[in-house]
Amino acid sequence: MHKKSTSKPSQANFFLPELCQAEALLGLVLLAELLVLVLVLAEPINQGFDWSRLALTSLFVQWVVLLTAALLCVLRPWLAHLKAVPASLITCLIVMLLTFLCSWATQYFNAEYLGIYLRGESLGVFYLRNLLISLIMSAIVLRFFYLQSESKRQQQAQLQARLEALQARIQPHFLFNTLNSIASLVAIDVDKAELAILDLSDLLRASLANHNGLSTWQQEVNLAQQYLSIENHRFGERMQLDWQIENVPPQLPIPHLTLQPLLENAVLHGIQPSVAGGTISVQASYQHNSLQLKVSNPIPEQVSPHKGMRLALDNIQARLVSHFGPTAKLITTRQGAVFIAHISYPCSLTPTEADQDHENLNR
Structure with missing residues (x-):
């Protein structure tokens, strides 16, 4: 168990991509074909373009590339435990060795092709040229992979720092507002204030338990209901709730503290400024690997949105994009006397999560 948990992070941070995957292998094959075109076009063209030389050179280079990809795919878990420089040197040696073997196989099995390819060159020059080209190209490609990996690592570090800053800003905002709610209860009903403090204790324990930025839908609903329980002590019948939740898996990932701030x-x-109160509606559905969440509330005529409201919405939007990409959106609209916050983002469950029993969250 312990070995498995330590090896995965090292492989995930390794600069050499997984060449077993079709996307990485396709990119390597296309890059090799560009190299072939450069090699062929670099030679003098006296009597037109030599298509046979292009085909034979392409065949030779692609054999080297495919064999290299297959071998590195097997050796990658072992190479991932090495530092970047030794891993790069071993990879270059592997490429050169496979180039030498393919050159020898060409000489041994296909002397006719070798005669076309050499064009008066000695056999030693043929081997030396192939080995030097493979060394230079493998060094360039490995350097590109390393710089790309470092760039991704820096982006992830910046993203993590940004998420932690956003989390640090939104939690005090939530705490201060909740404490203000409890303070207003003290002068009205001491018993309710005591219950609200106990609810706040449970609420803080649940909200601070998550540190990786992501929670589950079930946890978010529980957190939101604990918060609403505190507010219910203060507003009573002035605050009505309408939960409409359809087919949302309890284990669906969602950024921590998303529903509660809404x-x-x-x-x-919507409720506090209005003497008559109103109904808060929560509508959620999960269809086609996408979560749709709407939270709506009445808007009293004398109230206009202020900076504090915008801060919470901006925090949620930033965290949604950070976790689920640019297609994740938080859109706010006003329809008559109703304010609507609409969240949508793509998210697919793993087979283990999808097989779990879905609880009915309708209230």
């Missing part, structure tokens, strides 16, 4: 905004800007 409900907090709905309470602060």
